[in-house]
Amino acid sequence: MSLSSWGNYPKTVNRVFNFDKIATLKAILNRHSDLIPYGNGRSYGDSALSENIVQVKPYNYFLDFDEASCTVHVQAGVLLSDILDVLVPKGFFLKVTPGTKLITVGGAIASDVHGKNHHIEGCFSESVEVFTLMLPDGEIISCSKQQNTELFKATCGGMGLTGVILDAKISLKRINSRYIDQVTIKTKNLKETFEAFEAYKDASYSVAWIDCLARGDGLGRSLLMVGEFRDDGELGYEDRKKLNIPFNLPSFLLNRFSVKIFNSFYYGRIRDRISRQRVDIDQFFYPLDAIRHWNRIYGEKGFAQYQFILPKKSSFSGLKEMLELITCSGKGSFLAVLKLYGEANENYLSFPMEGYSLALDFKIEKGVFALFEKLDEVVLKHGGRIYLAKDARVSQAVFEKGYPKIDKFRALRKKYEMNKTFQSLQSLRTGI
């Protein structure tokens, strides 16, 4: 079989194993090496790819929902969208959600994902009360901030390299509406964008779309979107009709001109410096989920996302340098997202740190990887790092410099002999 991840790059051939019983999974771990758990394949690069893949998505029962303590206990294959379908109508929402709801709970923990409220609520692991993990020898261990803390810190953000997450108890937040009051702030350049982020640092949710092809005076012009849940008691939550991209589009459709036109249009459509909209959960948190298979617009060869974060003190000069490199290259696409993050947590390989992160998509074409290497240098120069969940190409040297706790992680892998059972293409490349 050939499974790929969201970027459709790299393309690989793998053996896929399924389990519905614990005993079956144990036997799989016992018999095979170079295994990696696979959730819903929404990571962009090669973190969920390997010679041997264990599919977790079919392991997807709800185990418990406790209204009083605001917690839901689910098996790791349950999708965030399933949780929302069941619990939004009852007035609950995830404390932390990434920009797609089509990921598994296991994948959310393994990448320690974050959302538009990282500056307030932190990463997904903050909402994980406890999870169970199957170690290479088949033993099942409960991990939380109080219990087996080392395994907790390694597994949250550990990219599936510590074992298979089986189930997790997640704490939720109460909401009183499915609507969000959104404020859009239009900025003219990077300086204004930074000022706007600072001005709105107390907003519950914030993220900016940045026009990464604007040059000169307009470098860094953005639309910052901030939001607060409303309080109007409207909790119905239905699936919207979805658009679908039925097949891979020819990749020449995406070029510097079409992207530039899109960006100008997208930026120009908002006229006022500050505007207000009422939007629902799906529009605010998951705009891309409205188009099924949108990754196909990048064509047969696929695409790669480059997401990095820089510490706050060097963010401004660093981002300027990065944007200049990107605009000069004429590559880079319309999906460029900038965000101010809160403090880092203690997990060994979690991506966020206090500072600014930029994520942008590039179709796979000549010159892209050379550009990435140039970008890597700037990231390292400013003390930043690359997000593994989006990565398909980073070198061991660049990865290691960004993640100072990697030695602890490696030591733990060795101690439990995890490295003998679990490897992804990414871990082999970066020596994790």
Next chain:
Amino acid sequence: MAYVLIIGAKSDIAMALARKYAESGHDLYLAARKPEELRGFANDLKIRSQKDIRLLALDILDFSSHDGFYRSLDQKPSGVISVVGYLGEQVKAQSEFTEAHRIIDTNFTGVVSLLNIVADDFEARKEGFIVGISSVAGDRGRKSNYIYGSAKAAFTTYLSGLRNRLHDAGINVLTVKPGFVATKMTEGMDLPGALTAQADEVAKDIFEAQQKKQDVIYSKWMWRWIMSIINNIPEWIFKKTSI
């Protein structure tokens, strides 16, 4: 809302049906030989749908228990779906009667025993629907599975008679004839992709047909045409084939 009773609830098709009916607002009785094996599934469904999902023990071969089983349901179901079936081993069934007997009793005698009881109740109450999962294998006997096929043929005929009987009471009886379905029953068999349905496709077809009060459906739909061709092959040719 009223309960739907699903018999043979551990089958993949039955589980897909359970999801479909719970999602559309029905409470469920799930009857299986070993109901405890369905505990995780039922609990999941209960949380997702917020419907009442009850597990019940039932062996379709234990004919004498059927009356008591049905009587024990404190609220009588508004619909019954029989998914029970047993493919068995054709070659073994040719020489060992116990295997043939088991195939016949699981697919036919046992279901008749239970549905007779259900039919009396529905007829008296003048409400309810019955769905029976038969098979395309019952449309024409073939050497590869004619014991199973003949039991399904008998079941198809039973359902057609039942439909006729219950029509005046306003009770709809739906006969379902799946072609190939990828389930535990066919695990490891080499099935033709285009003709093979997934369990949830079959469940969706059944749900929609039942809601529309249809009489007989094939799933996937093209099996109606395939079977009409197969049924029209003259016997002198058919007997020489091995399909």
